[in-house]
Amino acid sequence: MPATILLRMLLALDVASSICTVALYDPAREAVLAEHMWRSQRRQTEETLPAVEETLTRAGAAMDDVRFLAVTTGPGSFTGVRIGISVVKGIALGLPQPPQLIGLPVLSAVAARFVPLAAPGADVWPVLLAGRGRFNWAAAPADDPLWLPVAAEHCAGQVEALVEALQAERRPVWLVGELSSALRRAVQGLAHVRCIDPAADFDLRERYKSAPRLSNGEGAEWVGLTETRGEGLARLAMRHLRAGSPACTAPLQPLYLRPPQ
Secondary structure (H helix, E strand, O other), X not given: OOHHHOOOEEEEEEOOOOXXXXXXXXXXXXXXXXXXXXXXXXXXXXXXXXXXHHHHHHHOOOHHHEEEEEEEOOOOOHHHHHHHHHHHHHHHXXXXXXXXXXXXXXXXXXXXXXXXXOOOOOEEEEEEEEEOOEXXXXXXXXXXXXXXXXXXXXXXXXXXXXXXXXXXXXXXXXXXXXXXXXXXXXXXXXXXEEEEOOHHHHHHHHHHHHOOOEEOOOOOEEOOOOOOHHHHHHHHHHHHHHHOOHHHOOOOOOOOOOOOO
16 A cells, blocks of 8 residues: 555554454545454453554554554443543554544544434443443434533432333333343333344344345344444544544543442
């Protein structure tokens, strides 16, 4: 790839949960040049830097081509959140030209890919597994492409608490993200709630090529999603950077909903 193309790249990292991704994004062409996605069993410490190196190699890029660094700041596993922020800060210190850093809540990154696809009038509720049968979630308004939930807008609780919150909601809701089978069963009786398949990240384009909208047989639907997880994070970060949103100047701080253990 010509060296003149590899200017002002954005490197996006999300290692806050068990589904991890690293993506290299070219803002000029609005395209992901390479992405590495994997499931981690709490081994982000050993896996993240090799994943970054592999992503750069696949794109024919070097670390010095990176001008923007985006990372998810939580909620998620305490270890994963800390590792993601530490890796990004370490990369920034090693670059000859200081890059611009941006941290985004995981839930905003999860929701961003689905907001443009949601039915008119529907809100997108991103959901994350939080361990021990708990979930983290928030309500993303359909008309805000730069949605950045603060800590107070995040919710946490068992499946019963999430179902109770959904029962109180009168607008149509798309549930997206890490939807357990227990959660899908619990919301089956809620006519205004649609569960959107969370498992499509690893074979997303092949799956949707022939079936843009159908059921996966487990109470969740596939939709015409064309962005992978890393691509969605990179595009969201670039929207914030171009808009000069508060996330562009805020220090990188972990977003925890309960004290680290």
